Every structure is written in structure tokens, then in C-alpha cells.
């Protein structure tokens with residue numbers, strides 16, 4: 017996926033983010049990092065085509081490429097159970113019933129959600145809602161995952177399960193763009209980073225590149241982030 021955002025905002029004339037460009041390659045995990053209000057979610061909404069006032073180009077990298085978006089705030093239908101949400105997503109992406117059933121069963125067990133498969137998500141805890149959103153993404157096995165802050169609300173076990181699944185998807189060839197504040201995890205799992213601050217790209221590249229740009233050769237991602245923002 018190639019992303020080039022010249023400018024984007026929430027109203028006409030609002031240049032909330034400017035000159036942000038990056039690539040997500042097959043099997044690659046790109047971390048989108050930056051302080052609160054920096055423009056990470058705005059970047060994601062822009063590349064999804066959700067902002068009306070945007071000058072941007074996004075190429076998925078092929079006519080049949082698919083993507084799944086996992087939002088920061090869970091979005092769900094009040095009247096559909098967890099299983100019905102999975103069924104609906106599978107239908108929307110054209111999965112066969114057999115593939116849907118087998119994959120959905122596996123995900124329910126991997127995320128420890130079998131007991132609540134027939135429950136309405138309105139009664140789920142924050143972490144359970146987050147798990148549902150992640151399951152909906154993993155179910156459809158897209159070419160590209162766009163994940164907005166997945167870690168908040170997940171317990172350590174769920175975080176581990178999520179990271180294991182993400183790793184398997186990358187081995188399958190899926191590319192991932194993930195925004196997060198959890199910098200120690202990001203440092204361990206991301207191949208490269210885009211650091212956004214005040215609506216602009218302030219650093220980009222591998223951890224080594226970011227260290228060079230921060231002038232801190234041995235530093236953690238957190239210390240580079242601190243220096244560059």
C-alpha cells in the first residue's frame with residue numbers, strides 16, 4: 017500500500033495533517049506513532065477515504081487487494097450477537113460458509129470467547145469488544161491490516177494471542193499499518209516507523225534510522241520519541 021497525503025482536515029481549509037507519505041509492504045509491520053492529538057487517527061481516516069477535505073493518494077497495490085480496518089473505538093450492531101457479527105463480515109468479504117465456520121471457531125477459541133459467542137457485544141467488557149474487532153479483522157484474512165491502537169484494553173494474555181496471530185498473518189504475506197502508544201511493544205515488533213507530531217511526519221524508517229534522526233545512537237524508541245516530539 018502506498019500512501020501520500022498532501023493535506024487533510026475536518027473542515028474546508030483545515031490542514032490538520034500535511035505531507036505524510038509511507039509504504040506498507042507485504043509481510044511488513046509499520047508502526048504509526050506520535051503523541052495524543054498528533055494526527056495518527058486522522059491519517060488512518062484519510063487513507064480509508066473517510067475525510068471529506070483531503071488531498072491524498074492511496075494505492076492498495078493491485079486491483080484485488082483487500083484490507084481490514086480495526087478501529088480504536090469498537091463499532092458494532094446492538095442487535096447482533098458476536099457470532100452474527102462474524103457471519104456478517106464473512107458474507108461481506110465473500111468467504112464460503114465452510115471457511116467462515118472453521119476460521120470463526122478457531123478465533124473464538126484463540127481469543128477465549130467461545131462462552132460469549134451468542135451474546136450481544138453491548139454487554140461485553142472493553143477488552144472483549146476490542147477482541148471482537150480484532151477477530152473480525154483476522155476472520156477475513158485481508159492483504160492489508162489497518163489497526164488503530166489495538167493494545168488498550170487487552171489483557172497480557174490477549175495481547176500475546178493477538179501478536180501471535182498478527183505474526184502468522186505477516187508470514188502469510190499480509191502487510192500491517194498499526195498506530196500505537198505502546199512503544200516498548202512497537203519497538204519489538206515493528207519493522208519500521210512513521211513518527212507524526214503536530215500533523216507532520218517528524219521521523220521515519222527503521223529503529224536505526226529513527227535513532228540517527230534523533231541523534232541518539234543507542235536509545236529506545238521511547239527516548240527517540242521523546243527527543244523528536
Ligand SMILES: Nc1ncnc2c1ncn2[C@@H]1O[C@H](COP(=O)(O)OP(=O)(O)OP(=O)(O)O)[C@@H](O)[C@H]1O
Pocket residue numbers: 026032050051052053054055056057058059
Ligand atoms: N472529528 C474531528 N473533528 C475535528 N477535529 C478533530 C476530529 N478528530 C480529531 N480532530 C483533531 O485532529 C487532531 C489530530 O487528532 P487525531 O485523532 O488524529 O490524533 P491521534 O494522533 O490519533 O491522537 P491519540 O493518540 O490521542 O488518539 C487533534 O487536534 C484533534 O483535536
